[in-house]
Amino acid sequence: MADSSTATKNDNREKAGSPGPMVRPDGGGPARAELTTQSGKTRIAEGVVAKIAGFAAREIPGVHSMGAGLARRVGQLRGLVPGGTETIRQGVSVEVGEREAAIDLDVVTYYGQSIVDVSEAIRRNVVDRVQAMTGLKVVEVNINVDDVFVEGDQDGDDSQQRTQ
Incomplete structure (x- = not known):
């Protein structure tokens, strides 16, 4: 079930004339943008757009990492495992x-x-990169700042030291 913020976002996009999320006719697989020209069609998967946006956001000085809570922790652990990498998406x-x-x-x-x-730098860079690489118009870039990284802070480990 979609939460009210997602429903509101979709309603706002529809009012603005946006075609909304694309759904495959067969109902399966990831959504894809389809750009049609006289020479043929180009389909761009959501994962491609997400990867471009992830790289573009990480290019900005001041971005420590990406992801919220548990997802960020899992990504950090994956990066510690030999052969494991933090997913760019x-x-x-x-x-x-x-x-x-x-x-x-x-x-x-x-x-x-x-x-x-x-x-603002993230927003500008993401819009520029996605539009230049895919030809899609970026109608919005919402940014949630989930944490502030402080050098030497090990995510609350010092709180255990104070209580011992």
Whole structure:
């Protein structure tokens, strides 16, 4: 069941003339954008858009990591395992229509960085990269700052030391 914020987002996109998320006719597989020209069709999977957005967000100074809570922890653990890598799509959610895309990002910034400046830089870079690489119009980039990274902070480990 969709939460009310997702329903509201979809309603707002429909009112703005957006085609909304694309659904395959057979009902299966990931949604794909389809760009049609005189020479043929190009289909772009949501995962491709998510990967581009993830790389673009990580290019910005001030972004420590991406993902919220448990997903970020699992990604960090995966990075510690030999041969394991942090997935670039972690912290990225996209909705792709026929010609438009909407992107949600979960980021962790560094302490001392202006969250407003970092967010605007992320937004500009994600829009520029996705539009340039896919031809899709990015209708929105929502950024959730889930944490602030402080050098030397081991995610609350010092709280255990105070109580011992």
